[in-house]
Amino acid sequence: MPSYKNLGVRTLINAVDTYTIIGGSLMPEEVIHAMVEAGKSFVNIEELQDKAGQRLAQLTRNESALITNGAAAGMAIVTAACVAGDDLAKAERLPDTLGMKNEVIMHRSQRNGYDHAIRQVGVKLVEIGNVDVTYPWQLESAINDRTACIFYFDAATLKKGVLPLETVIEIGQKHGIPVIVDAAAQLPPVENLWRFTEMGATAAIFSGGKTLRGPQCTGLVVGKRDLIHACRIHMSPRHSIGRSMKVGKEEMMGLLAAVERYIRLDHAKVTHELEQRVQLIQKSLNNPGLTVQRVFPGPVGQHYPRAAVILDSSMPLSALELKNQLEWGEPGIMVGLTPDEQGIIINPLNLQDHEIPLIIDRMKALLSME
Template sequence: MGVYEELGVRPFINAADHYTRYGGSIMWPCAVEAMVEASRQYVNLYEMQTRVGEAIAGLTGNEAAYVSCGAASGIALAVAACMAGKDPVRIEQLPDTTGMKNEVIVHRCARFYEDIAIQVPGATVVEMGDERGATEAQLAACISERTAAVLTLSPWGRMLPIDRIVHIAHARGVPVLVDAAFSIPPRANFRYFTRELGVDAIIASGGKAIRGPQTTGLVIGKKSLVEACAAHGNPNRAIGRTMKVGKEELAGVYAAVKHIMERDEDAVRREVNRMGLEIRKGLSSSSLVKSVKRSGDVVSIDIDLARRGWSDQEFERLLLDGEPSIVTWCRNGRFRVKLGTLQPGEVDRMIRRLRELLCD
């Protein structure tokens, strides 16, 4: 009996994305092996954290890297670093930010659950723009003597391009952080934000598409900022003491990043294309399926749910409660399949289940 069966927890096919609430990802075998190996001996955690950071920085072509306890923890530590630096008095003072720059600017249209991490070390969130986006003038107006950093995401819609944010913020002496939790891989993005766009640091998730331990994140970028993150991190007497990363997780995320940097991305793209074609072929006989389109590793399936009398939520529930159990989301009759989360054999199992529901 496996552990999930023993506990009464039902596994499912994750066709949604690398979401935390769904377990993040399935770790690469090399990451699991590295964690098991690391679990068998004692090491100095400071030394392990330092060496792993140096190795990941070297692999990705950056000045420095720090392993945090998930991407949200990375945001908290990076914000703390921007406010207090490596000053030992200020480090212990947080989350009291008296005498420090303590405002972090974000797009109003891109507020997200994890921005609570900005507030953990005591910072205040300042919104720029509106629900549609922001302008350069609006960003400039938000910057003041209290601004500690600007935090942004890969832009969409009318969000400001990152290179323009960097230009405006750096002209006022303000560092720029990028939440890249869903932006890596491809591996080129490890360098793109920092080297080409000039951001001070990116915060990535080690447990999403990188497929390391879910409880890991990465702060990658300028050495001075990353070193300050380490000063605020575990096991120091600092805001990051509650954000522990063990030797096993450190070994696991190192192995995962190394795998990402060494794997054949062309072969990955070919496999994604094959899976997309299999889904289109497998559903071609259903009169309820109006279209099957692929963009990157996401397939969108337009379905005439009204002919079955199903709502989006009812269709999601049928997939969740069926065999196999499939988790994803459906909006306005459009069903999403994230190919990057599917494991070997799951495409065929999912197609069979969809045919049961959608074919006459």
Template sequence: MKRRDALKDLSLLPLAGGMMLPKIPEKTTSVIDAAANKEIYQSIGVEPIINCRGTFTIIGGSIERPEVRAAMDAAAQSFVQYDELAFGVGKRLAELTGAEWGLVSSGCAAGMKHITVACVTGGNPEKLIRVPDLTGFEKTEVIIPRYSRNVYDHSIRNVGVKIITVDSIEELERAISPRTAMIYIAAGGPSESGPFSTEAIAKIAKPKNIPVMVDAAAEDLTIPNVHLKSGATVVVYSGGKVMCGPQCAGLVLGQKDLLMSAWQASAPHHGPGRDNKVGREEAMGMVAAVEAWTKRDHAADWKKWLSWLDNISKKLSTLDGVKTTVFEPKGLSNRTPVLQVSWDPSKLHITGEEIAETFGRTKPRIALGGSSRDANHTSVSITTGQMQPGEDKIVADRLFETLSQKRQPKKTELAAAGADLKGHWDVDLEFFTSTSKQTFIIEQDGNWLQGSHKGEYSVRELNGIIEGNEIKIRTTDRQPADSITYMFAGTVKDNVITGSVYMGEYMTAKFTAKRHTFRGKREKFMIPGGPPLAT
């Protein structure tokens, strides 16, 4: 699964958005005491999750390896000078990976930010302390192929650079100027081969001394590194994904002088990266993760993961109409076997999305993917990379129980619409610390709603449904590399709609919508027959 595909799957993760708030126990337990019996999260009313989705940050990324935890614990017992630490870490990472140098950041995105600052400032601290005000700087632009635009390039934009998006290798070559600080590429897809690959881009950039940074966040670490071999100047990984290192760490590999400028731009130094602090514990934990990665029996891991999927498949194989298929991805990103369990929802009367939602919100909590191809094909997917021993049985038993249940066919008829919503509506959104005035323009055809939703900065298409007085409306604000889906759920009474707005990872807001009152005068007026004789 590529990083871009993982982003699409975020919308299917029922746990995103903070909708399931902790239920604080009536009698609280000390966190210190709870840690002893591994019920630390339950002590504050939070129920842990069986992770069948993969290395999503919102549910913790990965489980750190024992070697990593041991290194972090040992590192916490002593003080150390951080510049000396960074130099020692850089040298050791170079020895382990074959790269010229290494750097530990507070995450992949932080590493991308530090590299961008390094490219903009060239290690000049007088420039460094002025970021993100780039007035008077020579290097102020970053070129990004359109296939690489994604939500993570916020870390680049935060530096204050101008993003130049290009659609071809020829356009990229024309876009290069004395202002070009860097070229950013997201690993996977077109970056791997072809006329717009990392190698093709590097051939143009290198003679002009323009750094090329590859974002390989969720990829397996390759030694020697495939991206550096393709001509990239720097490659950045997430420490808390497949390497099972510290969740709050990133791994940056590449050209030493550039990485030293990036270290200068990160904490503990008082520049634009001070807010991305990485501790001595994470630094040594990341080194331990890389060491462990080089020693792991990856073939044995793969065999173990397949055995878990086989156990689940065997349990479900006795169910009529249920099919299981194992996918073994060949790419480097999120590389772990996946089991797809599929069935006809018109026969079992439940969809994959409904199972994913139920499993994500009830005990034992299980995060898995759910999707429907059409009215006759639905499925759930189980990703093994972060599953722990014994969890395959829990997942298999719960899926078996759920898919075995007899259900009545779902009611297909919609309750009649209880209101006419056609027209203009003034919408007030209430966020945590602010409000926003927005607008709906709604057309209605029985139960179905369509129209437009005007936010503060853009207008987007609106689609929805009304049954009785219950209303659901969905709109999506799409921006370059970003999108926010608003899902309004409310009731209408006396020409007022009230309810909540689910915004995925951005949590939940409240809204009130009232019919717009037009205040223009109703009066006849004349249109002149020609140009004015006076103005």
């Protein structure tokens, strides 16, 4: 049987984040079991998408829901739905958007690598504001008869110079323009699964393979029934722009199991456990030359703490050197850097309890603290 070991691929301890580059998160047993069971039978994919979507909408308190091949695929498919609706002739033409609503409004300060998923549909991005400030009148003046939707990224790192989401929704509703929230990594809190749409957003998009701990190649779109219906026209198994963004029956059932699990978690208990992990790291690394701080919130504004370990000049390694040696040592440990690169950040979200002593021992050895 193939294994990472047989292939010569190193396994890693994830103390950094739910990054796609290292596989997102680890799937719980109930998710794996759901995928294995799904792989034992044939089903009608459209029917499965219908029924799974109905259950996911119920779980997330939304009108409708859709499983996509990752959050980026969700962005592309939602954009296509805003551009061409459920018109089959228009869907067949994409990414040729001539004569369609083919402009998507976005804050200039929120431009990022993920907006390629929007642009691949054939739309023009219309930027508003600048890196420091955006005014409501700038959003108003950008709206015209070619506007397909407004995209809003809810990451804390992309909030500088941005209008509040409430203002964007108010203006979007005034002009009948869909407002789409990219909330790929915005869990916890669990309430975000319905908060954005309850605020009035037309749809919100989440990653299935991050905090939900579903299959890495899944995404979840929740929102208004009409928009989700239109999305179905533009995705596999239909022959449209999303045909290559295929979601298998195993992934659908895996994501459904992941959301079922996530909704019923004791989230206060999970938060308490994450706090305890950070406190253990603080206590264990309390040493001259090191300052260990609790950092809140998570990397893009999620509601959980992290530990920032700041090194002074008496330490034998710089923060970057420590990060690299942790990553390429045995076992490999992935950590982040503080914004000023004077320390490392240990994220407890994906850690297992037995891994924390390994991290602490490795750091003590590398920093000559033993």
